[in-house]
Amino acid sequence: MSIKPARTRIAPSPTGHMHLGTARTALYDYLLAKQTGGQFILRIEDTDIKRTVAGAEQEIMDGLRWLGLEYDEGPDIGGKFGPYRQTERREIYQHHAKILINNGNAYPCFCKPDELEKKRQEQMKRKENPRYDGKCRNISPDEAAKRIANGEAHTVRFKMPHDGITIAHDHLRGEIKTENKQLNDYVLIKTDGLPTYHLAAIVDDHEMQITHVLRGSEWLGTFPLHVNIVRAFGWEEPIWIHLSVFLKPSGKGKMSKRESAQAMKDGYSIFIKDMQELGFTPEGVLNWSALMGWGVAEDDVLNMNQMIERFSIDSLTASPAAINFQKLDHFNATHIRLFTTVDLATRLKPYFTREGLTVDDDTLLKIIPLIRERLTTLDDCIAFGAFFFKEEVSPNPEDLIAKGLDAKQSAEVAKKCLEILSSLPSIDHASTESPMRSYVEESGLSPNQIFGILRVAVTGQKVSPPLFESMEIIGRETCLKRIENAIDLLSKM
């Protein structure tokens, strides 16, 4: 369905951890670019030096790559339209600010921060909208030049028209009309010579030939400003798409530090780096976040190729979406079940080794079919499979006692199991099941009681993958040893 190649960009600020919202916007950017045969670009918006956090840029790049959102151009790989870090583009913005000054759409401002702050306070006291009063709007170019030459600190402000209305067009919301008197003479270049977002983003999007700007709806307020800046340059506008924000699970407000901490306690996070550590998969995270804000009627389990195929900016939704972590679990588990055995084994191995276990690859491959459908997150493999890689297990003695039996009776059951199993040359699934079933029949006990004792003895836990298959993988000697140990434990009670 592609018309012409789209160039899209994700333009995060390196001010903290990479957020879920960034990931979703990047996903949509990526899908649009790939679908149309265009390019997806990473641009770092680091013009606020005070807020820049060391390592944040790397985290963004790592996060995008982990998600599989490979960018075609970016700070670490370059590209035709670089540099891709705004602090390295200072002259470009200076140049463009001059263009605006020269064509009467911007002016130098010499007002001091404290004096502006004072005015703002007064305006608020008078219940007026805090707005720049235009003091420097009409300083003559000659005088301005002189003061600049004298080294007087100054900013550059956009000269917003006082009259009329600005009509901006958002692809999801249609025409957004704003009275110009509501708008402000925003600062374009700060005293430190670096641009604000308003100038930098507009200039870069144009210079980098971005065709579709996808960003959060928090930019809707300054959207008319941006449109005015584009028009002041006489440039063609990109297609603007303001995505809805994510709300906390209750739907009341954005995720705050408090909710983030609570989520972390529950084993969830809205930070990409955390999600990776918590055992979520790129496939799960992508599928989940994609559907918050993108209306897919049916068949909503999608991989990257399917998303690329089906994505459309026309089916994006404008209303805010409450985060639902249960649904993340669902998508994560669903994608885990879709992985091939080898793929899943590769992904699981780090979680086992992180736990200090030595992983034998053959064993790992064998246990995948047993644990796959039991995993919600990748790190669940510890709960379901750690005992395969341990020399010994240490069951809770209480757990060895079957329901309705006492320790002595349970020990008798364990002994009988040991007797049956040790008489077999091998305890593979095929040869163990039948004699064990016969024993259940004769004993008058339930499968639950007998297999329960055996399960705890062999795996060390009450909940495990299927018993006979597990014993086969653990091996005859180890199984018998573990049952003996269980008998020992029971007889001491």
Added chain:
RNA sequence: GCCCCUAUCGUCUAGUGGACUAGGACGCAGCCCUUUCAAGGCUACGACCGGGGUUCGAAUCCCCGUAGGGGCACCA
């Protein structure tokens, strides 16, 4: 306070004037399967924010409320 955006099951959403007894997914409840836990299958419960219009006809278009969200920086 001012400006902007949004409004369908608890949640994410489909729906673009008649095909709607409003569809799907998550969750929840029940049943089946079953040696535990899952997975799987089946069934149930569950929504058009309110009020006015427009129209033969409105979830769908308009207006007014209401609610929620976002913004009002030399931050992005």
